[in-house]
Amino acid sequence: MMNTFISGERQYGFVSKFNYVREAGTSGEQRAAETILQELKKENSDAQIRTEEFSFFAPQIKRSFFEVTAPYHKVYEACTFGFCANTDENGLEADFVYLENADDINMKQANGKIVMLNNYMSRTMLEKLVKAGALGFVSFSGTPIDTGKKRLPTSKNLGQSKTLAEIPGTCIHFVDAAEIVEKGALRVRMICEQTLVEKTSQNICARIEGSDKSDDILTVTAHYDSVPQGPGAYDNMAGCAIVMELFLYFCEHKPRRTIDFVFFGAEEKGLLGSRAYVKAHDSELSHHLFNMNIDLAGQSLGGTVIGVTGDSSICRQFEALAEKCGIGMTTRSSVWSSDSNTFAWKRVPSMTLNRDGYGMHTEYDTIDLISAWSLRRSALLLCTIANYLANEEVFPLCRQIPQEFLAQLDASFSTEK
Incomplete structure (x- = not known):
């Protein structure tokens, strides 16, 4: 069922709606947020769709x-x-x-x-x-x-x-x-x-309540802002397309555990969207079991890596799932440079899917380099993992994060004023 549902062409069509610069705090980012909201609401599901605004400072x-x-x-x-x-x-x-x-x-x-x-x-x-x-x-x-x-x-x-x-x-x-x-x-x-000026960004969230294990929460996330140099199709609207595709799948196939699908703003300004999210949801973080993040995806040539900030046993489990669905990838147990770090900093094990590509943070990062074939493979891989995490009777992953990772994260986030 999953194999026939996941569509690379649908994801490519989603990416094509955002071929413009979306720097955080600008009208471009706001326009993108409104489009994502419209796409989520088109599904006419019982998902809880919301916008969570936050402010930040930018140099002028x-x-x-x-x-x-x-x-x-x-x-x-x-x-x-x-x-x-x-x-x-x-x-x-x-x-x-x-x-x-x-x-x-x-x-x-x-x-x-x-x-x-x-x-x-x-x-x-x-x-x-x-x-x-x-x-x-x-x-x-x-x-x-x-x-x-x-x-x-x-x-x-x-x-x-x-x-x-x-x-x-x-x-x-x-x-x-x-x-x-x-x-x-x-x-x-x-x-x-x-001078420093205060600006506004927003996270776009769509929560699908779990059927019988709704107190357990998973997050599937990607950032939708871009750098000012280019429209950021690879970094990271392709990642958002994968999040949207998984949202559509789980609207049709209700999970046992709750899944929050989140499109982060202002990642390029320093993971600000994910930081605002964990702050806003601090009271429920003890119920968050795992974060699945995507950052850099969609180009045809290259390899796929899943960076896991968590116990090394998670890597082996994800490799087994990849082999089961026949999609090649490698895993790496490490602190990753993306929004997944924010969850791991708050003691929620996390991962980021990252695919090789060209043009990140340049004017060459356009939809011309995005592949429907690649989008479908990454979405199928992540949907397989998400389905496993959302529906197993006992949550299957170790929730302990290695101490050396926590020390790195604490040191990194403590430098932010």
């Missing part, structure tokens, strides 16, 4: 400026790093040093300087720079072969916060960063000015 960049002042002079295109401190109107000028990967030896040179480093800038890294006495930092984006618009730096942000961080930061392009190092920049000046 006012000024960005970066120049080398010694031993040569040149102004470079720059973009103020979101959520970092402002400089005064004249900017911050100081000696400059390139710290590479911010290893302990290089970090000893940071005191009193504006520093540049390779690492992805996080609040943890920023705290390390502040402790080392750095006055400001420079990050870079792009590749050495970029041309045209790609030759400009890409905006970057620290994690979500209601306040600006301790020191200013800016981002320049890779090619400019390489030139600065090659030419031996010794002193630089930067101007950073931004």
Whole structure:
């Protein structure tokens, strides 16, 4: 029955409705939320369909400026790093040093300087720079072969916060960063000015109440927002199509356990939708047994990985289910970089399905690269797993999360202000 019900063409048609940018807090994201609601309500089922709004802060960049002042002079295109401190109107000028990967030896040179480093800038890294006495930092984006618009730096942000961080930061392009190092920049000046504005996003939820084990809750989730660079068909409207397909299946085949199908907003801003969800549902989290998340799906060529943040025995069980339905995939027991982390942080075992693909976070992430064949296979695999979890007499998965995973998650989420 499942094999004949799941449709790749129906999922492809769903993805085709969202071929536009859906950055969190914008009219594009709001438009997508309204379309998802309409699609859920078309089923005319007894599912409990609702919208859960939440607010967040976003940086509004006012000024960005970066120049080398010694031993040569040149102004470079720059973009103020979101959520970092402002400089005064004249900017911050100081000696400059390139710290590479911010290893302990290089970090000893940071005191009193504006520093540049390779690492992805996080609040943890920023705290390390502040402790080392750095006055400001420079990050870079792009590749050495970029041309045209790609030759400009890409905006970057620290994690979500209601306040600006301790020191200013800016981002320049890779090619400019390489030139600065090659030419031996010794002193630089930067101007950073931004304000924080409050914005609204929403999670779209559809709950199907279980028949005889309704106190047990499973979640099937994906985020529907995109980055501003492209329409995000692979990342992650294809994942939303899979969630919608499973919703349609369980409307027709009522599960024993309750399933909440959730389309998260603002994932690209720092897992904000899933964080708002666990906060709103804190009183019922003890009844949540497992989170099935999808993030990156739908392209034809590539392999499928299910990352499990839970006991390694879950991987073996999912592999057996995949073999049963004849769909190849691999599993990995680890902390995954998606909304599943939020559930695991709250001690709910979780997984994320991730399929290889091209164009994530770029203008190339369009429906042109999405495959109905691939969508059907991923949905069939996840529906097999969901059906197993929703209907077994005794819930079949271990609910203990390894301590090393919990330590990683606690450290990661504790850095968010």
